[in-house]
Amino acid sequence: MDASQWLHKQPQGLYCEPADCYIDPLHPVEHALITHAHADHAIGGHQSVTATASTLAIMQTRYGEDMAGSTQAVNYREQITLGSPNDPVTCVFYPAGHILGSAQILLCYRGTRVVISGDYKRQSDPTCLPFKPVPCDVFITEATFALPVFKHPSIEQEMAKLLDSLAVFPERCHLVGVYALGKCQRVILALRAIGYTSPIYLHGAQRKLCDLYERQGIELGELIDVAEVSDKQSLAGNIVLAPPSALSDRWSRTLPNVRRAMASGWMQIRARAKQRQVELPLVVSDHCDWQALLDTIEEVNPNEVWITHGREDALLHALTQQGRTAQALSMVGYESDTQD
Amino acid sequence: MQAFSELLENLYYTTASNEKQRLLLAYLKNTPDPDRGWAIAALAGTLRFEFFKRHTVKQLMLSRVDPDLFAMSYDYVGEVSETVAHLWPDATEQPATLPTLNELVTAFQQVSKQKVSALLADYLSIMTPPQRWALLKLGTRGLRVGMSARSVKKVLATYGQVPVEEIEQLWHALAPPYAELFAWLDGKQPKPDISNAVTFHPVMLSHPVQDDDLEAIKAQPDEWQIEHKYDGIRVQLVCNANGKAIYSRTGDDISHAFPDVLEQLHFHGVVDGELLIMKDGNIDSFNALQQRLNRKKPTKALLASHPAGVMLYDILKYQQSDVTRHSLDVRREYLEKWVANNQQPAFQLSPMLAIHDAEQLEAAYRQAADDPSVEGLMLKRLASPYTAGRPVGQWFKWKREALLADAVIMYAQRGHGKRSSFYSDYTFGVWEGDKLLPIGKAYSGFTDDELKKLDNWIRRHATGRFGPVREVEKALVLEVAFDAVHPSTRHKSGVALRFPRVHRIRWDKPASEADTLDAVKRLIR
Structure with missing residues (x-):
């Protein structure tokens, strides 16, 4: 089933309809899946939050023990089921290599696999597990440093x-x-x-x-x-x-x-x-530089790429040139100058 | 080249000016001739030729990268040299030895036009991004590392332990790579003799008048020489046995653009004045002068229809003698004598206004506001010697009040340099019926904080994109200030503004209440 029919952009963030949950919502919602604990992805005040244990711990450190109505900690690679048991969305968190606890979220619904990569990088980082390429139909990527001028040194x-x-x-x-x-x-x-x-x-x-x-x-x-x-x-x-x-x-x-x-x-x-x-x-970044973005997309090799935020024009252009199907979601609110 | 690139990096990122001067001093001590002389020329902006054109750089880059990605990168970075420095493919093998600065300069001086591009590509390929940036800035003479020519001269003075005034006096008569200058500063040779060189002399500048200055002047008007402030360009005329020339206030030789003035100059000396369009003794507006500016060679027809002249107001040399140490009233006598010896239609003496009390001063200021060829008053202390630079408390300019209009921001473009990645250039328009017509562009007048707010507003209200230009919702009013309005056939609105800048941002005002084109046209004098 076409992913855009069950996963779409809302003012609060990406919304997965059959699981009735948002991914990294910018406003308090009933059920949130959180990729990582940076303030522009993880806010306090949701009724329930599902994230890795480290992400939850960071959120509690920042927003207090009662930062959400309830929390659910998931391990990397552990499969959880969301939505109706008769028509479920399965969900798995994989390491994203961005910061401690950061994850990509794989959502699988009626046979279609979507990976929401959150923020990620490919350089080595001893504070977190390395990014894991996950095969999928739709790969949702950021584009913070998506211009060929960006080359991150070690x-x-x-x-x-x-x-x-x-x-x-x-x-x-x-x-x-x-x-x-x-x-x-x-x-x-x-x-x-x-x-x-x-x-x-x-x-x-x-x-x-x-x-x-x-x-x-x-x-x-x-x-x-x-x-x-x-x-x-x-x-x-x-x-x-x-x-x-x-x-x-x-x-x-x-x-x-x-x-x-x-x-x-x-x-x-x-x-x-x-x-x-x-x-x-x-020049120290917890994101991919231009080449790393292109290489990652090549490696994951999805049928479709959705671009959330950043320099989406350039990435869209380069992917289209390569003959890939790609679209820009132009999501606002996910980029802060200081943490990138 | 390595040392030069490091110097530029350090200068670029250092903010304190005395720290910058220390960096340059250390470089001068550790770098041999002629490299250090070329570096001085690059920093002070006295390199006489471009190594290559910006166009060449761009073409080279475009043959190595997708043009759309280049355009998007440039739009983001805000500067061609830096964009190219990052985009250029890095060397795959161990890079060759870098040339010295002198080898670089010599190579580009000697290379034939057809081979410039290949030479540049070879150099770029053996360099790191900061070195590429240095080469590109140097080669296009676009070096901006926040160091003024003045502070370069201060460092030279410190280096040679001589007064900076001596460097200033020599400066325009010497050429890169400044071998004689360094020989003198190192104590190996006597000071270069420039007594008969046809060269620019640093000019004396004024401060905008403040209320307390005005009070002081009004209290003792007889100690001041008061003249009109003419709306032309400041020039210096130099004439001696070796030749003659017309210089702009920055020391550029603009003789070729004003042959009509040059041919009427024959009496020896150095005089200071305002270049204007003068027809039969009448002074035309700045708009008329604009026709002559930026024309390297004016046509006969233009010379006839727009004859240039100079309103003289000061003198630095009478024949061979330096008169700068005399007070202004004494220099005025020399100037009058000079004009008497060089009687030509192109030269007029700036009249001294007869002002003996505060009321007369106010009246002269009001009267100046109505005269389209002047932009206010000059207030000069009669006792002032001619001092290069902007000495405190000597000369003041009292410009007429700016004109204002409420206009709607229509388009925005990203800035360059320090403002790269911010939308800082705004095209604004006023109403004609129910349509907005652009009347000008402004990129100054706001604080850094306001810039951030404007930038944010533009990102949230962008409706379209034409290359680097963003069209925005017609919803934000800027109160723009400008010095004058001129009729113009080049603009659809039929008007051109002189020096428009943002005066205030009217977050509160609905766009429908902005001014009409008719209202702006009524400001034409």
Whole structure:
């Protein structure tokens, strides 16, 4: 059965009619399936939420224990049944490689298989399981970095840039803007992996999720809250991780001789870095770059591609050129500048 | 080339200007001649030739990437050089050694026209994206890393431990890669002698007048020279035994565009004034001057119908002697003497307005607002020496109030450079009957915050797309300010605005209440 007859775009988000549930709805609904816990995909206030245990844990950390009426934790690759038992929708969560707990959701109805990939990447990331290509009829993809100018370098190379800068400017405090969920922990692990063993300092907003990651078994090394450092001058030559919004606010003025850095896929575009007054752009993304998007679609090889959000024009154009069937859903509200 | 590319990256991302100057100073100390001289030329914008055309760059890229994807990438990135730097295929094998900056410059200087494209492609293929960006910006002379020519000169002064004024004076007489300059700064040779060079001298600029300045001037008007502020372009005329030239305020030699003025210049000296269209002593509007600007070689007919002249208001050299240290009233005497020796229809002396009290000053300002050839008053301290740059408290401009109209935003385009990816260029229109007709385009006058709001509004109200241009719902009113309205045959609306900018965003005003074309036409003088 044609997927567009039972899965469509609504103002709240994608709606699966026979299962009566929304995927990553932007407004409170009765039943939500959540791909991952970033704030533009997971909000509080749904009556029931189905997601991976890690995603639920993050949502509870952020929105409180009562973030939803009820929760249902699913394991990766575990099959669950939704909708009427006589005419069911089967549903399986697969790893998406985006952040801890992130999943692609496979919905199967009357023989048609649709994969909603959420946000995903193909670069390796020790904080989550790697993206798993799942055969399907319709592959629903994001297009955040879907322009051929986007080529994400390895995170090791970008972290080496940060350490080089620390060596050149030992008198400056290196303040790195990182989104608190996912990017922050990935950056810490990459720094550890290339041998940076000094304490890493945290803005208050980063602490809760770092603790959660540690409870989930991801070792981040020694982390110290900036608030607990009595002599802020001692932060010269050290790395401080803060949410991007704190990069140039009053809080940052307490730090000594700040050198502003930011870890984001957008940092590849000069003007984007400039607009945020970033002196040291670090191109680190939890999304696919252009080539990775095309390669993934090639590998999954669906009959049809639906594009949710981002630079959908370019991806649509390239896929059409390849002779694929593709359409842009043009969903708004799923892109935030700071976490990508 | 590696060092130059690193310098540009560092300069680009560094915001503090003293930090930038430190970076450049370190580069000058660590880089040999002539590379550092070329780098100086690139930063100060004094490279005399383009290595290649932007068109060539684009064609090369289009033969390697799908044209639609290129267009979408460019639209997003907002700049050709950076788009190409990222899109260009990376080298698959170990890249060859990079040329030095001097080798690059020499290669492009010597290559034949047919081979420019191939040479460029070869270089791009051995470079990293930042190096490609550096080469493309350098080669198209479009380098913008937030460093002014002035601060480049400051760094040179620091490097050689000489006053920056000495660099300023020499600057326009020297050419890249500045071997003599560095030889002098390094103490290996005496200061270059430029006493008889036909060259541009840095000009003195004014500040917009503030209320407290005005109060001070009104209290003692006799200490000020008050003139009309003419609506033309600032020029400097240089004439000596070695030749003569007309320079724009930025030091570009524009002699070829104004042969009618040049041929009437014969008395030695350096004088400062406003270039205007002058017919039988009458001054025409800026709109008339526009016909002559950007024409490299005016036709005979144009020279006859739009003769140019200069309203002179200051002098830097009388014959051989530098008069810049004299006060304005003394320089005025020299200027009058110069004009007496160079009597020609193209040269007029800017009249000094007889003003002795506050009422007379106010009256002169009101009168200036009604005269289409002037745009306000100039208020100059009689005691002021001629100081290059914008010294504080010496010269003020008191421009007439801007004209305003409420117009509806119709189309938007993404900006470039710092504003890339924001919709920052707006075409706006006014009503004729029940139709909107575009009357102009504005891309300034709003704050960064307002820009974000406008950008957001445009994304949510876009109705169509023509290439990079977005059409939007006709629902948002901009109060636009402009200096004048001129009749125009080139625009469907029949009007052209001078220097339009956004004055206010009228989120509150319904589009139906925006101004009519007739109302705008009534502002034509």
